[in-house]
Amino acid sequence: MTVSRVLNNSGYVSMDARRRVEAAIAELGYVPNTLARSLRSKRTRTLALVLSDITNPFFTTVARGVEDVANERGFNVILCNTDESEEKQCRYLITLLQKRVDGVLLVPARSTPGPVAWVQDRGVPVVVIDRRVPAASVDVVRGDSERGAYSLVKLLIELGHKRIAVLSGPEGVSTAADRVAGYRRAMAEAGLCCDGTLIRHDAFSQASGYRMAQQMLQLSPRPTALFAANNFIAIGAYKAVQDAAVRIPDDMTVVTFDEIPVSFVLDPFLTVAAQPAYDMGKQATELLLERLSGEATDGYREIVLPIEIIVRRSSGPPPETAGLAR
Amino acid sequence: MTVSRVLNNSGYVSMDARRRVEAAIAELGYVPNTLARSLRSKRTRTLALVLSDITNPFFTTVARGVEDVANERGFNVILCNTDESEEKQCRYLITLLQKRVDGVLLVPARSTPGPVAWVQDRGVPVVVIDRRVPAASVDVVRGDSERGAYSLVKLLIELGHKRIAVLSGPEGVSTAADRVAGYRRAMAEAGLCCDGTLIRHDAFSQASGYRMAQQMLQLSPRPTALFAANNFIAIGAYKAVQDAAVRIPDDMTVVTFDEIPVSFVLDPFLTVAAQPAYDMGKQATELLLERLSGEATDGYREIVLPIEIIVRRSSGPPPETAGLAR
């Protein structure tokens, strides 16, 4: 018992006893057992971060935000990578509940309420990051995909583009859908037709970006601008355009959602709708920790973070009007 | 007790009892408590993977190898990112032992035996990945950095290069040192002087690669080839060379250790000494699991995986001899 008090700095311990305990700890190489501690206290001081693609710099930045806040408040973070697979996500959620994590930060593989509710039903609070989960009652911290996409596409329209293609992610993922919705709104507002052939859904990956851009390049008339719904799609699309010997931005404008780290050697750099990734992780974790401490007892919150449009050199007027607009 | 038997498929349970237990589990949303289970069994079926940079595709590939083998054998993996910081590494190791992980896979932040021994002393087996830890008695799975560097530099020498610079990582990290050693051996064998000014140590990062390459570009006479000791250094160096309007490979050859994923849009692609990253993770995990199951009781093993030299378009003869050699 005295040992316990020394370890936790709780209650009264004489200087002498404290010293003897510390000596013994050093001599024996004693390491306290978190399992037993948590079994007793019913808290693990561990959070889970379940995300869809650990190789994507957007999510690793989110993860840093999560870790920094969690560590500061004495929490550990277990990171799980679902590869956008609902089945992997399900397996991880089971494992995490078995390990009795105190809370879950989830980037849901699909925008279905089932997995979220399953975790909540077992008494573990959830904060959803990056994506909406329509039918679920849950806290959400995400970027304003619809408005970001709207602004970005509006920018293109103002530059004179009329045939704008959107290369998006899986239909079941809210960010993919919202970015297409923002695109549609901007197009409709400008009286431009949203030809179905200019809207593509595929994976949030570099390979799918390459494929979708290739298809767009073969259309005639060809679109004059490509809007990639995330950074990986953009990288793939960028390469497809380059490989087709089409110049950016002279012959084709390329813009994207999510920053592309400088280590990806794209030149010209892309015009982008940038999300506050670090902040997203940070705020989500703060909200989750509030729930855990019982401070926040009001209804579920949806925190929608603004998106910043950063104009760089990958966007310009469409070729036909280049002479005039410049 | 009967519930326990149902959950673990151990011992005899009547069909009827089993059905009733399963019904109750479904109805109550019961999830077994791993903490209590592990407290009793003294095994967590969890491994830790502690690595230095989760943003580096080399390490994420290693991680995939680790996870695949671990999951297949029913083990979970906790991933920890040290950012090459010994202090962060130390904090994580403490946390992991407190959580009673069954084993640790470690990419050590520095090639010192202390942390490895500390973990081993507490009865937890360790397998070191990617780097040597000279004074430690421990299993190691790593690539043959010295020989890989030797082969790569020899290739450059055969192309006619005489002034070859090496841009390496932190001096305290064995891979950084070994790659310089391989470089030195190849240079010495060819009777070329290893001018100290052509050997640089800095972080394994894109920023440091940029800096080191810039310095090399300002030397006169300028080196005709840059050997980057890892992929991030290479990306930075590549950009520095490009920004200086020096053409690759015509005016400058650039080669590197570690593959650069295709999503990094480098063109021409780099000639590389490629390590079997996935296999490294896989073999390390297999070795660790063998130790855990008590199969492997012989002395510590050092598994040195071969490195493959892949010649691409970033390497060519030095400018002076270009006309002749081609």
Place this chain on the structure above:
DNA sequence: CTGTTAGCGCGTTCAG
């Protein structure tokens, strides 16, 4: 086939 006893290592509670 099923239940009882006991203990994993810790912290809460309450007596000294």
Place this chain on the structure above:
DNA sequence: CTGAACGCGCTAACAG
């Protein structure tokens, strides 16, 4: 200021 009793949820080892 220190210790004894007890229980967190689970399973090994027995008994029935």
